Amino acid sequence: MNELSSILLVEDNPDDAELVRYAFEKAGIQNPLSIVTDGDAAVEYIGRTGAHAHRIGNALPELILLDLKIPRRSGFEVLSFIREHNPTKHTPVVVLTSSDQDDDVRRSYELGANSFLVKPIGRDALIEMARTLKAYWIKLNHGIAL
Amino acid sequence: MSEAGKSDRELLRQHAILARFGELALRSDDLDEILTESCRLVGEALGTDLAKVVELQEDGETLLVRAGVGWKPGVVGHATIKAGDDTSEGYALKTGKPMVSPNIDTETRFRYPAFLIENGAKAVANVIIIGGRDRPPYGILQVDSRKPREFSESDTAFLTGYANLLAATVDRFRVIQEVRDKEAGERHALEIQVAQRTAALAASNAQLDAFAYTVSHDLRAPLRAMEGFARILLDDYAAALGDKGGRYAERIVAASMRMEGLIDALLAYSRLRRHEPAVRVVDPTPIAERAAEEARTRLGRKITIEVAAPLPSVMAEPTVIEQVLTNLISNAAKFQQDGVPVHITVRAEHQADRVRIWIEDDGIGIASEHQERIFNVFERLHGDETYPGTGIGLAIVKEGMALMGGSAGVESELGRGSRFWIDFADTSHPTSRPVMRGGSKGERVV
Numbered sequence: 001m002n003e004l005s006s007i008l009l010v011e012d013n014p015d016d017a018e019l020v021r022y023a024f025e026k027a028g029i030q031n032p033l034s035i036v037t038d039g040d041a042a043v044e045y046i047g048r049t050g051a052h053a054h055r056i057g058n059a060l061p062e063l064i065l066l067d068l069k070i071p072r073r074s075g076f077e078v079l080s081f082i083r084e085h086n087p088t089k090h091t092p093v094v095v096l097t098s099s100d101q102d103d104d105v106r107r108s109y110e111l112g113a114n115s116f117l118v119k120p121i122g123r124d125a126l127i128e129m130a131r132t133l134k135a136y137w138i139k140l141n142h143g144i145a146l
Numbered sequence: 147m148s149e150a151g152k153s154d155r156e157l158l159r160q161h162a163i164l165a166r167f168g169e170l171a172l173r174s175d176d177l178d179e180i181l182t183e184s185c186r187l188v189g190e191a192l193g194t195d196l197a198k199v200v201e202l203q204e205d206g207e208t209l210l211v212r213a214g215v216g217w218k219p220g221v222v223g224h225a226t227i228k229a230g231d232d233t234s235e236g237y238a239l240k241t242g243k244p245m246v247s248p249n250i251d252t253e254t255r256f257r258y259p260a261f262l263i264e265n266g267a268k269a270v271a272n273v274i275i276i277g278g279r280d281r282p283p284y285g286i287l288q289v290d291s292r293k294p295r296e297f298s299e300s301d302t303a304f305l306t307g308y309a310n311l312l313a314a315t316v317d318r319f320r321v322i323q324e325v326r327d328k329e330a331g332e333r334h335a336l337e338i339q340v341a342q343r344t345a346a347l348a349a350s351n352a353q354l355d356a357f358a359y360t361v362s363h364d365l366r367a368p369l370r371a372m373e374g375f376a377r378i379l380l381d382d383y384a385a386a387l388g389d390k391g392g393r394y395a396e397r398i399v400a401a402s403m404r405m406e407g408l409i410d411a412l413l414a415y416s417r418l419r420r421h422e423p424a425v426r427v428v429d430p431t432p433i434a435e436r437a438a439e440e441a442r443t444r445l446g447r448k449i450t451i452e453v454a455a456p457l458p459s460v461m462a463e464p465t466v467i468e469q470v471l472t473n474l475i476s477n478a479a480k481f482q483q484d485g486v487p488v489h490i491t492v493r494a495e496h497q498a499d500r501v502r503i504w505i506e507d508d509g510i511g512i513a514s515e516h517q518e519r520i521f522n523v524f525e526r527l528h529g530d531e532t533y534p535g536t537g538i539g540l541a542i543v544k545e546g547m548a549l550m551g552g553s554a555g556v557e558s559e560l561g562r563g564s565r566f567w568i569d570f571a572d573t574s575h576p577t578s579r580p581v582m583r584g585g586s587k588g589e590r591v592v
Contacts, residue, residue, distance in 0.1 A: 015371035022378060098366045101358070121370050121406050123377035 001062045001092075001143050006032040008061035010042040010078060011096075012070045016119065019126055020065070020096075027130035031138065034061065039073025042066075043081050046088055060087055062145075063137050066113075068097040068104055076111055083112040090144050092137055160304045163191040167308065171315040180315060181213035188289055188308055189215060192301055196267055196290035199275070199312075200227060200235060202283055209235055209285060216290075217265055225261045232257045235286050238272040242283075244302040245272040249294035262290065271297040273309040278317035287312060358416050365409055373402035411538035418466065418545055425550050427573045428462040430471065430503065431455045434492050437472040441479040445488070449479060454493035460501045460570035466546045470554075471505075473539040474566050478507035480535070481564070500552075501572045508563040517556050543568070 007029075011017045017035050024033060036042045044050035046060065064082065068075035075095065082088045094115040095108045105116050120126050167187055174180050185197035198214030198221075209227040211217075229236035234256045238245040247253045247270045250262070258270070267290035275284040287309040289297075297305075376398040384392055431453065438451040460467070471492075478490045491506045512520060521544040547554040547568050558564035 013367050013371075015374070016367065019370065019374045022374075098364075119366070119370060121366065121373055121402070123374045123381070126374065 001138050001141065003030050003138070004032075005062035005138075006034060006059060007063045007065065008042070008045060009033060009035045009065045009096075010037075010039075010070060010075065011035060011065070011067045012037045013067075016067075019123075020130070023123075023126040023130040026127045027134050029130060029134050029138065031063075038071040039075070039078050041072075042070075042078045043073060046078075046082055047085055060091070062091060062143055064088075064091055064093045065096045066093055068095060068099060068108070076107060079108065079111045079113060092141065092143055094133070094137065157300075160191045163187045164308065164311070167311060171311070177316065177319045178213060181312075182215065184287070184308070184312055185213055185215040188287065188305060191304060191308075192271075192289050192297070193291075194269075194271075194289040195292045196265060198222070198288050198290075199285060200288065201285040202229070202239065206282065207236075212285065217261075221261050221265065225259070227259050234258070234270060234272050235288070238274050238286055239283055242274050242276070244306055246270070246297045246302060248296050251294075265290075266292045268293055269295045269297070271302060271305060273302065273305045275309045275316065276313045278313075278320060281317075284313060284316050358413060366406075369402050369405055369409070373399055373406075376402070408536045408538075411536040411542075414469065415538050415542050415545065418469070418542060418549065425461045425463055425571075427459050428464055428467055429456070429459050430462070430467060430494075431457045433464070433468050434471050434475070434503075437468070437475040438490075438492070440472065441476050441490075444476070445479050449488040449490070451475065451479070451490040452492065454491065457492070457494045457503060458496065458501050459573045460503075461573060462550050462552075462570055466550055470543045470546045470568060471503075473543050474505040474568070477539060478505055478509065478564070478566070482507070482509040496572065497569070499572055499574070501570045503568050503570070504565055505567075506563065506565045511560045511562050511564055512556065512558040513560045514558075517558060520556070521554070 009017060009020055011020065014037075017037075021033060021035075034045070036045050041051070044052045045055075046064075048055060066075050066078060070078075075097070079093060079095075082091060082093055092114045093112070094117060095113045096117050096119060097104065098119050100118045108116050117129065120129055167184060170180055170183055170187075174183075181199045185199060189195070189197040196214070196216035198217065199212050200209040201212040202209055203226075207229050209229050211222050211225045211227075214222045227233060227235055229239050231237065231240070232255075234245045234247060237256065247256065249268055250256075250258050250270060251268065258267075262270070269291040270288060271290075272286050272288045275287055277283050287305065289305065376395045379387060379395045380392060380399070387395060434453045434457060435455065438453055441451060442449055475490065475492065479488060482488045486508075489508050492503065493506075494501055494503045496502075521540045543566075544554050547570075550570065552568060552570045554566070554568045556564055556566045
């Protein structure tokens, strides 16, 4: 992954989405950030179907940030789709959610999540998290180029 | 009737047969074995070729060949007889008297079932096997000879005697079976009850899960937005806000932080209620010392906390007792008069089979009318300005202690300090762990 690879954020809450965008900016993350707001839209984006069937010039994301409690199709279903869909089978998925329930954590890893982060309360904590995401997933980690 | 012609040897043989039956009935726990062996024994005693036990069915008229010897396949366990007046079996059942046909070819009173004739029976003797007290007859014991023959009064008397012993045995099996059925029924009812309670518990746990999820996910979301955007205003738009605007934004941030504390406490409380903790032997001393150290660190003023170490071991769950002690010690440290040096003691005493730990302070105390309700969820006696808090700490203490089979309470007087106590089962009574769920009157349940 490099600074040109795109990131997909699956997040239904516009406040949280805006805060993530703000934190990315403050953390100096310059990768294009796409946001989809429900599970169906996430599956269409990743599978290039529906509204995204004819998307051009916008490659598949090389990092996916996924909320679990989203409308239409749950984060778990989206995660299953990502892992079954050949082009994104190995794409890093970071679950970013409010829940710290053991069941959610376990199920996320069982379905192939690479990381599980609880949305922090506080601007500073969020920016710190964005910096860490950048340092690890964008700078340090080697993924499979798409 | 004369017993002439009946040799001593025959009588001896019949007595020996009865003795063998007695032994069999005592030894065997298999009714089919007893019935089949009986057919063999009476045949041996009377010198007949065929013998059977027919069992009266629930309808009161069908007789099923339950056991027998000498019969072709397909008779025992299968053949049935309708016990009408025109059958010797029906007649025996009705009158209770032995029925004898020396030769069925010349018999005019009764009809005989086809299987009897197919098996070559010529002479028949029937005796009734009576039922238990107030019960219909069990059935008929029958011997058949392939040659026409007479059955003497002695023969039928022997047969009747044998049938009566058999009746007693059959009734004993019936009683045993009834007891077994009753036990199985009760066990089944109990199993259903357990299953229903388990399902109810699972349902209530599921509701609590849903509640905890809602709290952790849905209530936190607006909180993140409030705190996040207020902080962005403070950091990036300070000039535009001005002094007063900045102070208001700070208030939003502070309020969000308080709400976060509330949500955390509420979640801790709901998680506590969810599980029945596995209680084991725990040394509370390091836990109390750690909680004391935390309180000292948090309150940057003159504070003395004495832990009378070592405290005795208690039956508890480590994380729950830690929550309980931390809450009580931090409460003791918190509710103090300004400027007065704080002195807190943590000590233990044995009471019968219990260990009581006291957390005593010389702080503001609690009026007697408030002493019960302070253990309720969200119950607070002071405004946030004087003593900030969530109103959940003591609810966790009370619920946590109840979950561990203990209890909690307070002795206090307004202005003269508070003495909180928690009772545990001591470690010499590991089995006496009465888990008291719910709680005393007035408790509000989250």
